[in-house]
Each structure stands twice: as C-alpha cells, then as structure tokens.
Amino acid sequence: MSSAVVESDTEFVALPVIHHARAAAAFTSDAARTDWHDESLWLVRKKRDVAAAAVPEWEELRALASAVKEHTLGRLDEYLVQFEKNATENGVHVHWAADADEHNRIVAQILRERGARRLVKSKSMLTEECGLNGHLEADGVEVVDTDLGERIIQLAGDTPSHIVMPAIHYKKEEIGTLFNRTMGTQEGSADPQYLTEAARADLRKRFFAADASLTGVNFAVAETGGFVVCTNEGNADLGVHLAPIHIASMGIEKLIPRADDLGIFLRLLARSATGQPLTVYSSHFHAPTPGREIHLVLVDNGRSEQLGREAFAAGLKCIRCGACMNTCPVYRRSGGHSYGSTIPGPIGSILAPNRDMKKYRELPYASTLCGSCTDVCPVMIDIHEQLYAWRQEETRAGVQPPFKRLSMLFAGMFLGRPRLYRLGARLMRFALSRLPRSAIYNRWNAWGRERELPQLPEESFRDWYVRTGGTSE
Amino acid sequence: MKVGLFIPCYVDQFYPQVAKATLQLLRKFDCDVEYPTNQACCGQPMANAGFQNRARAAHRSFEKNFDRFDYVVSPSGSCVLYVRDHHPPHISAEEPAGSADLSERTWELCEFLTDVVGVESTGATCSRRVGLHQSCHGLRGLRLGAGSERQLQAENKVRSLLEMVDGITLVDLDRPDECCGFGGTFAVTEEAVSVRMGTDRLADHLSHRAEIITGTDMSCLMHLEGLARRRSESVSFRHVAEILNGDV
C-alpha cells in the first residue's frame, strides 16, 4: 500500500537533481574560505602520508584489506548468518532492517518498549543516512549526539560535511558563537580548549541522564559475533557503560570473517583517516553485562541491491576513513555539502547513484578522474573508474540531460570522422581568426570567463606535414 | 621499427610545435616515424563525458590509421590511457596470429623513450627553471611514476628524462602531483572548481620561481596557460617533447 504512494510520487513529482557545480561555484566564490578549507584537509592528507610511509608493508596491507573485503562480500549471506548465530549466542539481540525506515522503527520500538526517553549517540554515518534523529524526536525521544563534531552539527541544525570530521566546514570562531548561543559560553571566545571543555561539561550531564546509548559499528566479526567501534573521544564507551541499553546500528557490509583480520583494518583505518597509528579507542563488544542489553540492528538500505551490480559492488568495501575526501582536489574546493548526499566526496559520488541515479547524476562528473582517491583508498576501491562507469551507465539508462546528449552526438560525429574533423577544424580556425574578441568571449563561453583560449598558430600540424612531408624546418 | 605518430586533435590544431618536436625527437632516436594524415580523435572527449557509444567512430578511425604500425606513439598520456583502457580489443587481421592488441602497441612518448628506446642521453640543453606538472592520467593511469599516495619507490620516467637535459633546474613543488583541474568537459561544466584548481597549481609553480611549466599533456598546460595569460603571468608553457628536443 505504502509503496504505491511512493511510486505515484516519483511518477508525478520530478525529484530535484543535485547540482554539484552550482553549489561548488557558490562555495568557491568565498576565495579565502576555500583556501582555508583546502588547506585544512590537505594537512590531514599530509599526516596520512607520513603515517602510511612509516609502515613498510603499506601497499601489501591495502591489497590484503581489499582481498578480505572482496571475499566477505562474495559470501555475505553466509557470513551474516554465521554472525547472527554467534552474536545471538553471546546474548546480543540481533535485528534485521531492510531499509532506513525499518531501522528507525526498530530503534524507536526498542526505546519505547523500555520506556527510554533519553538517548546518547556516538558517531554513526548510518543513522545520518537513515535520518534517525528526526524520527526519534518525533517520537518524543531526546537525542544527543556526543561526538564533538556531531554535537556541533546537531546544535547548529546542520548536516555533516565530512564522514570523519563532520564539522570541518566550521571555523573555531563560528563554533564559539554557536556555543555562546546554545550553551552560554563566553561571548567572543574561540579558544578550542575552552570550547571543548564547555561541550564536555554539558555532555557529561547528558551521559549521566541517558536511558540508552547508540553507537555505530566499524567492524563486525562473523566468527565471534563481536563488533568493534573506533572513536577518539571515548564518548561511545562512556555512553555504553553508563546506560543500561546499547543499540548498535551497522550496515551489512561492515562484516569481516575472523578476529585475526581486524589487525589489517585497524592498522589502515586511523592512519588513512587522520594519520594516527590507531584511534584512541578501539572498543570491542561481545556480550552484555548481566542486567543490561545489547541490540544490534543490521541494515540493508540498498546495499544488497548494490552488491548485485557487478560494476559497482566494490563501493561496499569502504571502511569510511574519509581519505578519499581529504585527497580530492574537488572536494577540498567545493565542500561536503555540495554533494547533497550523506556521504560526500569521491566515495559518495559512486554510492549515491545506486540509490537514485537521476537525482545524483551530476556527482560522477564532480571529478577530473585524476585517480588520487583510488590510490589513497586503504581498501583499493577503484573509485575513479567507477565514476567513469557511472557516467556510461547514466547514458544507457537515459538520464542524461538533452543538451548533453545532443552535443555529444555532434562531438562524436566531428571528432570521429577524419573528413568532418578537418572541416570542423577549418570552420573553427576561420571563426577564431575573424571574430572580434567580444564575440568569442561571450557569456556562454565558460572556458573564457577566467581563461584565455590558446593562441591560434599559422597552420595545423597536419597541414604542415602534408605541405612539407614532415621534413622541413 | 615502424612507428605511427598519433597527434591528439587539440595538439594538431593549437600546438603544432609539440607534434613537430615529437616527430623530430623520435627520428633522433632512429625511429621510422610516419604520421597517418587521415587520423582524427581517440574518442576520449565523448567517453569521459559518459558517451562511449558516441566514440565508436573515433575508435574505428584510430584502428584504420594505426593498425599497420609496430608502435603507436603519442605526446599525450591522457589519450594513450584512454586507448589502453577503453578501446575495444583489436588485433590486426593482417598481422600474424598472436600479435599484440593495438592498445598494447600504443605508447605515451616518455614511456616509449624509456621502456622501448631505452634513452640514456638527450643531447638537449636548457638553462631555465622548470616546473614539472605531473598530469594525472600519465602518473596514476600509465604509472609514469609512483604518485605521492602510494608508498612505492618507483622511477619517475618523465623526471628522469628531463634530468638528462643539460643545465636544467627542476623546481620542487609544495604539492608535487595535485591535479590541475582540466579534466576535459570538467573544465567547463565545473568551471569554478576547475579554475580554482588551476590557479592553485599555477601559484605553486610560481612561488618556486618556475620560468617554464612543462608536462606530458598539452591539455593540462592549455588550461594552466589560459589562466596564466589572463593573469599576465610571465611563465611559459612547453611540452616535455619540446624540452627533450632542445627547442627551449
């Protein structure tokens, strides 16, 4: 019944296309801020380089991590069943959610049935993806994000712009103003130490008052039924140990087969993310302490469908380190929000079209295909090749805008047929040599807004070659 | 050794001196070079824009022109990468069975000089400060060097060749291999970011007092040159082939 409503919605209401280029132009129009954003993230990339260089077997580790992930995804069904069995034997309640909505309903129900009204959350991109906070708040639950970056986002009523550093787009002065407004910190103070202390004191009260805690999951181990949460602030542990109910939300792709495999990923994750050898906390959860509960929600939300797409399944190897964002020259100069999807940057651009190819059709074009993301990725996802593949897929699926279809039809004709190519080139040379500058640098000439066109030489190479046989001069 | 010279369309039209330098350079190293005059484009512009289906005519024309050569050499890492990765398999009907696929016989100039010709000296001189722009498709696609992301010790073929030029000073950059932001249609569809990436690259070279910016791909250099000329920067732009040929 409800699916019929959704279908008629998509039929009659044209979904808005996310215009990355427009959002990026707005972002870069503040040149100083663009510099600052680019430099902040480049610094993280440089820290990552130093950390990676300190591991002599770095490239082998990447290959190993990639192989383990590929293997696991290849038999995900078996590993999920094994994981569920072992986790259940450990006393963990395992729930299955087909989509975001079911995930949110499961979490809401767990809380409702136990009369829990106050939830503290540690960082979880999955709950962002599912829009959990809004759902729970509508249910009367007070949700508090306890990761400092996420807390800033929550207080500002914003969305994350990065998956590891969600508030990277805020300057410390802006955070000072925000905290002054929402927590009554000293006006004009932008001292990070002071602001962090203030947030910490405020959060502490909420930790003690919480009825339940929610965490994400970085890795879940099929053979043990346990899972690992990596944080730097210890907020996940504090939340879990103070509240009697622990809910952990995980995408089904977070699974790895053995506890032994963890070493590969833990060594790669923090180094790739921030340049730290390890995150400050790598917390392993296996079984609830007596009198307490652990609920684990396994979320599909489009993942199994993606797994079925041979060309795009590799995106599911992602361990959410954020390195591809830090290295991406486009992301650094356009900001995370320009992608209009929960996961931004290169990886977001190959994940989002799996959900809605039309809405996100511009994202695979928010790249020069420079390939830096692919080489930095700790699990060797061929990100830039998938960006290319999505572009072709969009053409096959017919979601390309009409103007582009037409211009490519002509480009294909003129550039692929030697006679037409030479004719076209002659026309271009004629136009460029005769037209006044104002006609060439018109407002439709996006190249010429900030750039000169190349200077036109006397004759083309071919003309010279034909004239001289390639021997004169 | 018969070498077919593939000249990308924009080089043919705007940078004939680069094509001439490539031709002369290959001849210097005793290659029997021919430029098939009925060539057009490799098909990359359409394919990178998502329309590989519109690149078929270009693929066919490429096959027709270059099938008969032992090697195809081009002064463009980007076009060569496209031929290698995305041209359909094509083994010549005229060649004896088992001969290499056309895409495997297609080489970027610097890797050809290094891996096939085995160049050890160039005889060229250049007394200027030169900044090397590492075009991404050559660097990360063709692996002309290791790239700063990967933890490998690999020779950088372009740099090594340039180091064989007498008197040259290669300047160090803050970001040795960040993309310039050209990216084909990206340069116009994402104009704002493209320009920002380009001006940032330019500033890196200028702050290290580069007098010439060089690279394996004129497309990147065309973008950077366009930005530099608009801003009246006095730096000049030359393809690696021109420096190796002693034109600078």
Ligand code: SF4
């Ligand atoms: S795609 Fe790779 S680099 Fe990007 S966040 Fe995922 S694991 Fe990290």
